[in-house]
Amino acid sequence: MKNINWRILSNHIILLLGVLFMSLPVWVAFSSSTHTAETILREGLQFWPGPTFIETYREAMFEAGGVMKSVLGITMLKNSLILGIGFAVGKVIISMLAAYAIVYFRFRLATPLFWIIFLTLLLPLEVRIIPSYEIVAGLGLLDTNFGLIVPLIASATGTFFFRQFFKSIPEIIRSCSIGRCYSMAIFYRYAHSIIKNNDSSHFDHYVCCWVEPISLATNYDNKRRKLHTRNRH
Amino acid sequence: MKRVQFEHSTIPYLFIAPQIAIIAIFFIWPAAQAIHQSFLLEDAFGLSSQFVWFRNYTDTIGDAAWLQAAWFTIIFSMLVTFLSLGIALLLAVKANEVIKGASAYKTTLMWAYAIAPPVAGLMGNLMFHPLIGDLYKFFNAIGWDFDHKLDSFDAGFVVVLIAVWKQVSVNFIFFLSGLQGISKAVNEAAMMDCKSPTRRFWTITFPLLAPTTFFLMVINITYAFFETFGIIDTTTGGSPGGATNTLVYKVFQDGFRGADLGGSSAQSVVLMLIVLALTVIQFRFIERKVHY
């Protein structure tokens, strides 16, 4: 009995330390933002929130700031939201399709195409930015949201992740092909369950599109595993 | 491979086409341009260029500043990868085990992933600010003559710390999902044979976690090589004296700031080859040991 108590205690201690490590910087930044600059310069960063929360955030969001004093915080937030959603949606759709194709189909160009996709991880945007500028300009997409989103959704992380994910799901297809499922139908089922689970989630589309399918599909898969293990015995 | 796959000729091509198309336009074409550029000595405006074979490459590899950046990048990446993976794995395992307060822990540990690298760098700046930074004062108080603006080790410490901090959340999320995907039945079955939880972890859980770990290792190494740019830019800017320059930051400095397009293209090609080699090694040798 004593052993278990120690273990649980140490678990909680480790977790608390982890939480402190991850949250303190953000908390301190937030608290300090609710004090005036003079207070901070005089006393250093603040641990506890102070009086100027509304003023500071109102100023950050709604007063023209930035180097040229011409951008509102709220505008920047709106831009980020548009771009963020655009990236997330675009990336997930494109990578899921590509990964599904690579894992579940036998076609000649599968491996070279996967490596081509993977190579995009090796040349970050900072390096190809000047030629990219020329291309976007040539396509007439300068100063548009679309022109900002498209160059960045050609990323391999999504495809790589979905590849790992699809590979780690065991043989549902074998069982399924007994019932004559078609590849598109299976994909549709995946996508459908993934999209369905999106409503129930957290802070950001991006995360939920990654995490939810896993937990969803692994529930599905756990049931399958149980069937398998039972059959084996 | 035990995998069943469909034999179908057009559907996979259709599925993979959008990604390949975007990659071709926005990656392959600029990359080809960069490679082409690396063989030229060209003025910034593109008005006079000479084909110089491998001169940019030899200049790069012989440059003391580049070698320093390469060395720092290697150490930096190893530290960041292993530390952030290690911490995240530890936290994920514990979060998976506890029952009380599990979701509170998970939420607070996860949400920091949403912070962009430059923002993490700025927060780090706050914490390490000579006038108001608590961490700065703390380190000086415990006797470490801490000054990250002047001392290269201290500056390296700061960027490693911030990079690890930023990445722990992401790794935590993936590890946690991976752990949750391992059915409890497996663990319970193992408990009959093996009393020690630690040993159970290393012999059962960790191997089952291998696909996730492998994915994360590759992603973390590329993160450390490339995406820490935002952190370095907002904290040390490569200072002091180029001590915290990573290879990608040097590409930015030479290409973006110094308008040396040939040199920075050569550097980026070399960088790409290094990361490619690292990735191939990982896929060849480590993926073999991963059981799907």
Add this chain to the structure above:
Amino acid sequence: MKKIIMKTILAAGIAALAIPASAKTELQWWHAMGGRLGEVVDEIAKNYNASQSEYEIIPTYKGGYEDTMTAGIAAFRAKQQPHVLQIFDAGAATIINAPGATIPVADLMAEHGKGFDSNDYIEGVRYFYADSAGKMIGMPFNSSTPLLYYNKDAFAAAGIANPPATWEEFEAIAPKLKAAGYTALAQSHSPWILSENFHSRHNIQLSTGNNGYDSTDVKILYNNDHMKMHWGKMKEWLDAGHYGFYGRAWGDNQDAFVQKKVAMWMGSSGSFGGLKKSTDFEFGTTFLPYWKSIIDEPKGTFIGGAALFAMSGKSDAEYKGVADFFAYMTNNENQVFWHKETGYVPITTAAYAMAKAEGYYNESPDAEIGILQLSQPGGEWTKGYRLGYYVQIREVMYKKYDDILSGKSSVEKAFSEMESESNALLERFAATYK
């Protein structure tokens, strides 16, 4: 039905009347002036647009100096370049050596404007953005020069009457300032202040090839005894507590002065306005110190900051507009306005005379120090420099100075490495134009 048609025709007719008879020619201006400086830029642009009806200048802030230059480069390569681009001192060689990237301002004004005479411009301003024959390629826009700021209260507390004119005097007063609780000196830009302008002040050649103006095939001459002596002294002063080094960021060293950690600070003539707002003590400005042992009569310094370049590839009509705008910028009223609002120096002698006549310098004598220093007699080597990949060379310099100050490297070794690494960069640059 008829009513609807009539209304539509009426509406269309009114709309047609509302279309202006002729559209203004738009001129794009990309600059790196942020904050208060950007506001003044916008004001100048607004005034210009209101003053005439043919051209409209549209200023866009593109980030810092390097970012603006890179944006201009990328745009040029994509054939989207602006009409006017602001390029800083370290980028001068890049844009001036690019064959045909810009139209020299002297030619532009002569052809499309009302003519151009470089003698209208102050001595220290005239040559930096000119070619080796003296023809101005870029038009100096925000020009500043390094100055010494000193805390008058600190000096009073230490019992020192006047700020040091020479480094020898500095060495004499530094211990007194230390006794009064201040580190004597900080500075914000070791390449600009303590290398480039050090050479100018002491009239020492900076690089072969006429300081780089004559050709790109040049070698740097920083590895000389005077520089080594001075930087040996800097390290000595650092160890003795007379010099404070707060990292390479400009702001950190300026903050040390504002927070009264140091009694003197070497910064830019343009820092004046900002200091006035942020300090709570009385401060003064004076010329950059020099070594009496090197030179008896010190020469002037040259300008830092940036210049405006007219990018090539535009139509004649547009160039007329650019010339018109440049003429507007350099007229006396605007020069004095820019000078007063930002602290940058007026670049024409006429504008300087006008400010003097207005009595501006009677109210703020410190504002004149920069111009006075720039107007000091020029020597052979006060024209400035024209060196390629100078941004990278400055990085090398920062690194070596860091090594010297932290004790990691001896002065001798640092300078010899600085020389070889800089020359390697210069050689690459030269090979680009063969």
